[in-house]
Amino acid sequence: MSDLAKKLAIILVVGSTIVGCSKKEEGAASDASVATESAAPNSETIRANAAKNPEQLVSTQQSALEQNRLLIKSAQLQFEVKDVLKTTATLEQQLLQYNGYIENKQIDYQVSDRSQRDRSDGTVDIYEKITPMVQLTVRIPNDQVTTFLNNLLPLMLNFNTQSYEAKRYELKLLEEKLNTANQSNSSSNTVNNQLQQLTDLEVKDRLAYSTIRLEFFQQAKVRKSHDLNINRIATLDSDPLLTRIAEAFKVGLSYFKETILWLIQFWAFYFVFITIWVIRKHIELENKTANY
Template sequence: MKVSNTKIAILLMGIFFLNACKKQETANTSGFAADSAIVSSENVSDSISYAAKQNIDGKKFIKSADLNMEVKDVYKTTIEIEKYLKNNGGFVTLSSLNSEIISDETYNTSDENAMLIRKYQTENSMEVRIPTEKLGDFLQYINDEKLFLKARNIYAEDITANIQLAKLESNRMQKNGQEIAKLKTTEKKVNLANENESEKNYQQVQNFITQDNLKYSSVKIYIKEPKIRIAEIAITNTKNIDNKYKFNFFYDVKNAFVEGFYLIQKIIVGLFSIWPLLIIGVIIVLFYRKRNTKKNDKFQYEIKK
């Protein structure tokens, strides 16, 4: 019996110890979840900052971004973005703001007035340029303005090799120019010089475009309102106006009399235009009458006979 009590006591102590361990583990897990939430929140900002601001020695990046998000007021957000760009050396290359009309309902409020209830949803597609060193701050500013972020893509195209190739091509064309200059003046020399100069101009334009893309980052922004908006527009009661002028008895009677007179004139003129047919018709009628008359006379003669 003593042994049994001892075993029970040991078993109870074991269960108590396991429960205590589980509680401690649960507490530690909850603390880790809270820390993870904080880290996750920080990572959002850090990911914007690093992806948009990353600088590596010996590397050149052309940076761009795409954003798709919902905002409370599209028009107001558009104005705020434009102000931010203006104050930070950026500019807008495209801003296409549209309001999609969901429905229109007209309610007459008096004989002269009515109210148009329009349900609509506004969206805007923007393409902007921002100095590359301020791209991260700009993306963070837009992120703070959003209600819901659907998608965000940040691109960093490594063009280090392209820049080196452009330098080598410039050196090659310069050497070609020097070699061409040594040739005797002939038609072939002129053609070679023109081709080399054309390649040189093309390369200069490409270098300018590359430097511009390095200096300014392109950002495409699509913003939309999550809910339908309603506009109340005062208009004229067109239905009452239509009814007012739809029918005028005396005016319509006068027009009907005049139109009837013109109709008679048209009929008379039409008859005169077909006078040959009328004459032919009269001749046919007279011929059949005369023929019928002869038949009747012959029939009566035979009866008398």
């Protein structure tokens, strides 16, 4: 009977151990599944909250008030692109399609960091961290501004800032004339009339062609260039050792001669010093003779 009890006890212990291990595995699996499920919404939340470029820059729908008024439009945008030169070429092609033109273009490579390495042959490797940047001022027919601005979106890698302005023709004309009047208070009537005419022409030109200022850049990259270390090249391009030793003796001899000539210039001081020394010795000699 005791053997049967021992066997039953062993079976119960083994069974309880197996059940406990299975529950732990199920608990670990359930914890892993919960962690995976909780991690998935977090990644989805990050994607949902990631900054995205706008779907359009300017609305294509115009109100009746906007359609019935003469508006002078201007815009300014800043964005990041993959390649500033390719983007500039693409914009120039698009301007031809919209009958626009470039009023001003400036390409700049801003250097934010610089390092160099000297080589044994006298050359210098220069490494620069540069940010290519382009500033464009373009003129677009007024009725093509919305289409042109919205077509810029495929060129953008990251969108930064935008400003858009649409002013009534009369208000813009009034602002320009007031500005002209303030600048020509002391001018003659002829000059004032010419300024007024030029102001009218400028405002009419802005009415026909809108001004859009674009500023775009690309990610910083490394530019490598080469330079020369003149001191190193001069050292490498020197004469042989024996010739340099002979030249050193010649230079030393010339310095010695110059030093002797410089010391001779003070002959008067030497003469006075020797005279004083002779007189002093003579007096000492007379004193010794008198004592004897």
